[in-house]
Amino acid sequence: MTPKVLLVEDSSSLAVLYKQFLKDEPYDLLHAATGAEAKRLLERTLPSLIILDLQLPDMTGEDILEWMSSKNLHVPVIVATAHGSVDTAVTLIQKGAKDFLEKPIRADRLKTSVGIHLKQAHLENMLDDIQQQMDRQRFHDFIGGSIPMQGVYKIIDAVADTNASVFIIGESGTGKEVCANAIHQESERRDKPFIAINCGAIPKDLMESEVFGHVRGAFTGATTDRQGAASLANGGTLFLDELCEMDLEMQKKLLRFLQTSTFTPLGATKEHSVDVRIICATNRDPLKEVKEGRFREDLYYRVHVVPIQMPPLRERGQDIITLADHFLRIYAKQDKRRFETISKDAQRYLKRYDWPGNVRQLQNVIRNIVVLNDDKSLGVNHLPPEIVQVTSSSIKAIRQSSLTDLATAKTQQLEPEPPSSIVSELPTSQPGSVTDNTSVEIRPMWQVERETIQQAIDYCDGNVLNAAVLLELSPSTVYRKKQAWEAEDSAS
Structure with missing residues (x-):
């Protein structure tokens, strides 16, 4: 969309001159000769930038700025002023105007100022959009605003209005069907059916009938015609959950349906054509299933157009x-x-x-x-x-890790005190030797972990990188845990 710049200038000769200066620039220039006309334009359309003359026949530029503030109209403003009102222009910049141009305005100065502030406004709008997306704590039936989920929301936003096949991959319980339904609700098909089938819950002998339907007499017990999921989802979305559980023969028939959008119900002779958006999901590794011969490679590449990886909790x-x-x-x-x-x-x-x-x-x-x-x-x-159980083997592993860290520190001629958060005491039979002792104070793992990491950071004078080296942990892991604890403490 081409940006719009509003010029508020009562002098018709100057307005013509400014339009001539900017005629080859990549934006549309609107003109208002009075403050009232500028207000009417601003109530109908919101420009990307305003060039505002301070002295208008019916009001001052400051009046317009105050009116915009009262209406919460956040548009960058460049003030145009004569030499005698420079002090006023500076005051207005302190109140929110972005720049001022002293008359007579040169062409290069006008082009440069408008270009800079249009780019800045564009970047600020982009950042606002990103922040708004990052602030989403709920999205359709999803709950949560973590960074992994923001990534999922962004892909859903991007893919929803297309007809591309989506393959959702994730562990059981991560919300694959919720994701499929969100894509449907964000799409233009939202008013049409959303039909979900769990391929792992339907016997393979019934799968074809469930998907494509059957006619009366197609098999024993088929006493009436029955529509399958493909027909029921016509105009909408068909979600095939646990696709890798589908029988190979049925996978072949599904592939043909995906390629042609046509199918033949069991026992029928006439093909049916439907308009259906396909979304698939699995809790397995699809490439591993392909390699081991349980999932057709051609079907994999047909449905794996847009993958969405659902993060585990x-x-x-x-x-x-x-x-x-x-x-x-x-x-x-x-x-x-x-x-x-x-x-x-x-x-x-x-x-x-x-x-x-x-x-x-x-x-x-x-x-x-x-x-x-x-x-x-x-x-x-x-x-x-x-959830709360701390095993003795976990305590022993932590204790041994701590002793190893202490020994490493001593070889570097450091003399740290044994971390009291890990064991209640470390008895020695001789100076410098440590014997095993079953008298250990069992404490919650999160407390042990936090205190041990904090002690290492304190020992290294706040240097997280050095602390991570001593703890044999990734620096990013230490940073992440430290930030999480600080967030918890500030929320307490």
């Missing part, structure tokens, strides 16, 4: 708490329980658990807690054992 950071809080409030209201909040300690455990079952597992855990308890706050005592 363990990689979504604060989204875990956002989702847990959402489920807590829903089920508390549904089951008439008092739960309102999740304690900080419980949040830490929830964020540090791996969630092999992803969002579906988190939902079931919260559901179970609400059914069996009735408190105002969800605490650590409510969490199931697999």
Whole structure:
């Protein structure tokens, strides 16, 4: 879209001159001779930039700036002023104007100023759009604003209005069907059907009938004609979940349907033609399935036009708490329980658990807690054992890692104190030797990890890179964990 520049200038001769200066520039120049006319134009259309004369026959340029501020019209303004009103122009810049041009205005100065501020406005709009997208905490039925999910939202935005095939890949419980439905709702097909089929839940003998339908008498028990999912989804979207579970023979028939948009119901002789957008999904590695002969290579390349990788819950950071809080409030209201909040300690455990079952597992855990308890706050005592359990082998591994770090530090002629956060005591039989001791204070893993990393950072005088080397961790991992703890502390 061509940018529009509004020139507010009461002198017709100067307006003609400025138009001549800018006639070859890549934007449209609008003209208003009075303040009232400028206001009317601004109420109808919002330009990318305004060149504003300070002295107008019906009001001052300052009046227009104040009116724009009252209307929340955020458009960059270049003030045009005579020599005697330069001080006024400077004052207006302090109030938000972007620049001032002293009359008589030279052509090169006018072109340069307009060009610079149009580019700046374009960049600011781009940043606002990006920030708005990054601020999305909800998107259709998705909940969460983490960076991995923002990437998913961006792909959905880009692909929704096309007819390209989409292949959604992700672990069970990551929201593949939610993603498919979001694509449908964002597309022009939103008013047409969204039909979902789980290929892993339908016996292979029934799959063709489920997808393409059948006519009466096609097989034993087919007492009437039946429409399949392809017909039901006509004009809309057909979502084939767990596609890699589909039988190879059926994959061949599906490939032909994708290529021609035609199919023949079981037992029929006449082809049917439909307009359907195909979205597929799998929780397997499709390339591995192709390599091992369970998934047709030609079908893979036909459906793998736009891949979307759904992030597992363990990689979504604060989204875990956002989702847990959402489920807590829903089920508390549904089951008439008092739960309102999740304690900080419980949040830490929830964020540090791996969630092999992803969002579906988190939902079931919260559901179970609400059914069996009735408190105002969800605490650590409510969490199931697999989330809060710290095994003795984990403690032993941490302890051994700490001792190794200490030995490494000593070889570099450093003399750190043994981290008290890891073991309650390290008894020695002789000076310089450490013997095994089963008297270990078992503490939550997140506390051990945090204190050990913080001690390493303090020992290195705040140098995270050196601390990461001592801990044998990636510097990015240490930075990420440190930022997460600081965010938690500031929210407390």
